Amino acid sequence: MTVGRIDAPARLAILGGGQLGRFFVRAAQELGYAVWVLDPDPEAPAGRIAERHLCGAYDDEALLAELAAHCAAATTEFENVPATSLARLAQSMPVRPGATALAVCQDRIEEKSFLARHSLPHAPFFAVRTAEDLERAPESLFPGILKTARFGYDGKGQAAVADRQEAQAAFARFGRDCVLEARLALEAELSVVLARGADGRIAAFAPGLNVHRNGILDTTFAPAPLPATVLREAGEIAAALAEALEYVGTLGVEFFYADGRLYVNEMAPRPHNSGHHTLDAHRVCQFEQQVRALCGLPLAVPEAHSPAVMVNLLGEAWFVGETLREPPWHEILSLPGLRLHLYGKREARRGRKMGHFTVTAATLTEALAVASEARQRLG
Numbered sequence: 001m002t003v004g005r006i007d008a009p010a011r012l013a014i015l016g017g018g019q020l021g022r023f024f025v026r027a028a029q030e031l032g033y034a035v036w037v038l039d040p041d042p043e044a045p046a047g048r049i050a051e052r053h054l055c056g057a058y059d060d061e062a063l064l065a066e067l068a069a070h071c072a073a074a075t076t077e078f079e080n081v082p083a084t085s086l087a088r089l090a091q092s093m094p095v096r097p098g099a100t101a102l103a104v105c106q107d108r109i110e111e112k113s114f115l116a117r118h119s120l121p122h123a124p125f126f127a128v129r130t131a132e133d134l135e136r137a138p139e140s141l142f143p144g145i146l147k148t149a150r151f152g153y154d155g156k157g158q159a160a161v162a163d164r165q166e167a168q169a170a171f172a173r174f175g176r177d178c179v180l181e182a183r184l185a186l187e188a189e190l191s192v193v194l195a196r197g198a199d200g201r202i203a204a205f206a207p208g209l210n211v212h213r214n215g216i217l218d219t220t221f222a223p224a225p226l227p228a229t230v231l232r233e234a235g236e237i238a239a240a241l242a243e244a245l246e247y248v249g250t251l252g253v254e255f256f257y258a259d260g261r262l263y264v265n266e267m268a269p270r271p272h273n274s275g276h277h278t279l280d281a282h283r284v285c286q287f288e289q290q291v292r293a294l295c296g297l298p299l300a301v302p303e304a305h306s307p308a309v310m311v312n313l314l315g316e317a318w319f320v321g322e323t324l325r326e327p328p329w330h331e332i333l334s335l336p337g338l339r340l341h342l343y344g345k346r347e348a349r350r351g352r353k354m355g356h357f358t359v360t361a362a363t364l365t366e367a368l369a370v371a372s373e374a375r376q377r378l379g
């Protein structure tokens with residue numbers, strides 16, 4: 001379908017109402033749009049600030065019909081919405097990213113096969129749909145990681161497996177399609193967040209260096225303190241990927257750096273946690289770029305005005321022993337260059353992303369010093 005520009009005050013739809021959706025709603029509102037959110041959780045953070053929250057399943061035909069009747073364009077904040085729902089909305093409005101890109105990113109077998117097909121660097125892998133498949137997997141993949149093909153996030157649906165026997169046990173436990181991946185000796189993890197417009201233009205933020213804890217992103221350092229050649233190559237690979245996917249919208253590409261080489265780990269067809277510092281450290285954030293790409297507006301130059309350190313705040317910060325309490329925000333809000341973002345989630349749970357803070361400073365070292373001080377004060 002040919003698509004023109006969608007100008008404010010049009011109404012936009014987003015499937016998924018978590019924190020990524022909430023930031024999208026804010027960015028869209030800032031440009032004069034109204035947003036309707038579809039999410040089954042009555043307390044979805046984005047639903048609470050949107051013009052309307054349609055509370056129901058992502059494949060609820062009546063709710064999809066309502067979006068189709070009232071919205072001018074649709075996007076998503078969550079890769080696990082059914083690609084069929086996007087295809088349904090695409091009958092009457094532009095949907096960006098499209099169902100095809102989403103289908104690739106929501107299934108690790110599709111994703112890694114896509115990378116292989118397009119000669120993009122990735123860790124050696126083997127698709128495992130049956131126990132017999134696993135018997136045929138190359139020995140060189142051990143020690144490896146077995147990952148469920150679908151619905152894994154924040155390290156969930158993964159098992160480190162030393163050998164074939166452990167892999168069989170993990171596969172039986174997961175009881176669904178998986179990929180077996182060789183375990184790489186990671187020197188670093190980095191990511192590129194970029195936006196690609198409907199005209200094919202790409203605006204990429206500088207790569208960030210990511211540190212994970214228990215499989216969950218903990219800290220992003222931006223720009224990544226890695227050799228310029230590595231950063232350039234990561235940007236080029238991410239751009240080639242976006243082109244191959246014919247992607248429109250904001251895309252997060254996670255990389256491993258191991259043995260002096262880059263490997264694409266996974267793609268997120270939406271803004272990415274490692275791009276949150278763009279809210280405070282850049283002239284435009286990853287969410288506004290998502291709005292611009294969706295609406296056929298020019299993308300902004302994705303330039304940083306400061307180095308930044310972003311720290312995720314998980315539910316753990318709300319607990320003292322077994323007691324729940326609101327962390328002492330006043331203790332950190334006076335720190336120079338620190339900005340706090342809380343997602344308005346009512347219930348703190350361990351491992352749940354509740355918010356983040358970003359520190360900007362003249363240098364990454366100074367930003368890190370303030371971020372470390374903030375961590376200490378939060379206890």
Ligand code: ADP
Nearest residue numbers: 123145152153154155156181182183184212215
């Ligand atoms: P998720 O969807 O949970 O983010 P990932 O595939 O990104 O899943 O894996 C989560 C983390 O586990 C990665 O960020 C990395 O730290 C580690 N990891 C995953 N795959 C590998 C691998 N092949 N080799 C080494 N570490 C890995």
Ligand code: MG
Nearest residue numbers: 154254265266
């Ligand atoms: Mg990941």
